[in-house]
Amino acid sequence: MPTSSPARAPLSAITIDAASRAVIHQHNADTVRPPASLTKLMTAYAAYACIAETGRSWDETVTIAGDDVHAVAADETRMGLLPGETVPLARLLEGMMIVSGNDAALAIARHLDGSQGAFLQRMNRHARQLGLRDTRFASVSGITTPHHASSARDMAVLAAHLLADHPQILAITAQRAFAHGRFSRTNQNALLGDEGVDGLKTGYTQAAGFCLAATACRGLPGQAQLVRLITVVLGSDSRQARDARVREQLATGFATLAGAVIEA
Incomplete structure (x- = not known):
């Protein structure tokens, strides 16, 4: 007898x-739930920290292990890595952040610390x-994993x-497309190109729903410096609904701050 998937928690959002x-x-901002590929925000953060702590370089060449390619299921996102090829570490970061390559996340983890x-x-x-x-991480890529x-x-x-x-991560997350060998794919962040939007990370699994951490930088009337906002939406039912919610929250957030500046 077929079993149904567990009910997903109501949508969570914060700006x-x-x-x-x-x-x-904020709306259900503290609901504990799977973050899908928004996990890769921490994968990137930890990689930057590791390189700074150890004196290593993003120019290092990584030999891709077969396990890190074959561990990625057919329905998961990837950057098209091949076992045995050599790839600069910086290129793996791009593949992980622009097209959400799970193979790239695994390769980064193995290269920097020896294992996931x-x-x-x-x-x-x-x-x-x-x-x-x-937060508790049980996967470096964000695939559905117990206790993640x-x-x-x-x-x-x-x-x-x-x-x-x-x-400097913004120079990566603002890119609209990515190609590696025969593989090419567009960045799934449809908000790129909207006013001031230059990142950060999309995500989807059946358990997590459609997720997005978006950031935009805009000027406000009467304020000399640009203002940057971050909006996170987790658990949306569709890509379109997720994107619409994030656009609405960013617009409302900037309008709220603009109103506060004018009243002051």
Whole structure:
């Protein structure tokens, strides 16, 4: 007798100021749930931290292990890596962040820490250091895995730290397409091209629903410096509904801040 999938938790959403991390809007922001490929925000953060701590370089060449290619199921996203090929570490970061390559995430983890398990320890250590109270990582790519969970609030805080500590990530997440060998794919962040939107990460699994951590930087009347907002939506029922919700929250967030500046 067929079994039905567990019911997904109601949608979670939050919008914060990237600099101050002040909350502008939130809805079920602390609901603990799978974050899908938004996980890769921490995979990237931990990779940047590892390289800084160890004095290693993004120019390092990585030999791709067969296990990291074959472990990625046919229905998972990938960047088209082949066993035995050599790829610069920086190229793996691009493949992971632009087209959400799960093979790239596995290869990064293995190269930097020797195994996914060791790299997961690093990711969870950073989660504790950043105060992500509802987060536990059990996958470096974000595939559905027991005990792998986060919340919209934690993902927004993580995104804020990633942008503050490694703003160069935006030069990657703003790219519209990616190609590696015979593989090519567009960035699934349809908000790129909207006013000021330059990242950050999309995600989808059946368990998590459609997810997006988006960021945009815009000017406000009467304010000299540009303002950057981060909006996270987890658990939407469709890509279209997710994108519409994020666009609405970004627009409302900037309008709220503009109104506050005018009243002041």
